[in-house]
Amino acid sequence: MERQYILNAIDAALKAGEKILSIYNDPASDFQIERKADNSPLTIADRRAHEAISDFLCSTPFPLLxxxxxxxxxxxxxxxxxxxxxxxxxxxKEFIKRNGEFTVNIALVHKSVPVMGVIYLPVKKELYFAEENLGAYKLTGMVARKETSLDDLMASAVRLPEKSLHDSFVIVASRSHLTPETEAYIEEMKRCHPEVELISSGSSIKICLVAEGKADVYPRFAPTMEWDTAAGHAIARAAGIEIYQAGKEEPLLYNKEDLLNPWFIVETKHSK
Known part of the structure; x- marks a missing residue:
């Protein structure tokens, strides 16, 4: 894929983060919560971020889902x-709780496989970006790219995964969707490993923590949609991590007829 597409996605994510923070940091804002058809919360921040991303990606030849x-x-x-x-x-939900654990997710998918991904954490100013042939990277303190080239961004970033970040077996799980099946999986891992640490987090940060090397596995036995995982999946793949369908050796696929993901597990390819 052309390197310019990564820069398009990075610029789009940073601008979306700026739009989100303008609402998030406004003490007078009530986030203008509405309800979607599935009764999940929707804010004006979602729409403004979508508009910002659309403006940047419309210059590329690819359609937007x-x-x-x-x-x-x-x-x-x-x-x-x-x-x-x-x-x-x-x-x-994390945005409404004001805990900062929300992200902007942008992925480029080719033949059902996520080949490029950008995830931005506006509150922490952390940027993850990846391309399958270039690797996965993390930058901190990112607000705007300006004229910085992709090579300069990569040179300034940390290459993922980082090594020896923990000694125990670390499981990352959803802060808002910890199901009985997930709890059963955690108990099983406690029987398999002498020391197990559990990290709770929101949004696609959980995938990033595994890709980064801060966690060993992320089990997700609850509903997600393709847009929840595509960017993180691209970053994970570029870092040598895979997202498998639960109970199978097959990875998640994208642009399916049904955009709902099956249950899945994020883990290193060599830990199977």
Whole structure:
């Protein structure tokens, strides 16, 4: 993939983060919470982030599948060889709780496989970006790219995964969706490993923690959509991590007829 597409996605994520923070940091804001058809919270921040991302990605030749955009029927989508899959604000519940654990997710998917990904944490100013042939990286203190080249960004970033970040077996789990099946998995891991540490986190940060080397595994036995995982999956793949369908050796696939993901486990390819 052309390197310019990574810069397009990075610029889009940073601008979306700026739009989100303008609302998040406004003490007078009530986040203008509405309800979607599935009764999940929606804020004006979602829509403004979507608009910002659309503005940056419309210059590329690829169609956009965004949580906040129009979802075209599969009869049309199935002809998309390459597409952007975007969640403008992943972790809306964390946003409303004001705990900072929300992200901007942008992925480029080619033939059902996420080949490029950008995840931005606006509150922490942390930027994860990856491309399958270039690797995965993390930058801190990012607000705007300006004229910085991709090579300079990579030179300034930490290459993922980092090594020897922990001694115990670390499981990262959802802060808002800890199901009985996940709790059972955690108990099983406690029987398999002498020392198990549990980290709770929101949004796609959980995938990033495994890709980064701060956690060993992230089990997800609760519903997610393709836009929740595509960017993190791209970053994980570039870091030598895979997202397997639970109970199978097969990775998650994208731009399916049903955009709902199966249950999955994020772990290193060599730990199977």
């Amino acid at each position: 965004s949580e906040e955009g129009k979802h075209l029927p599969y009869a049309e989508r199935k002809n998309w060889d390459t597409l952007w899959i975007v969640d403008p604000l992943d972790g809306t």
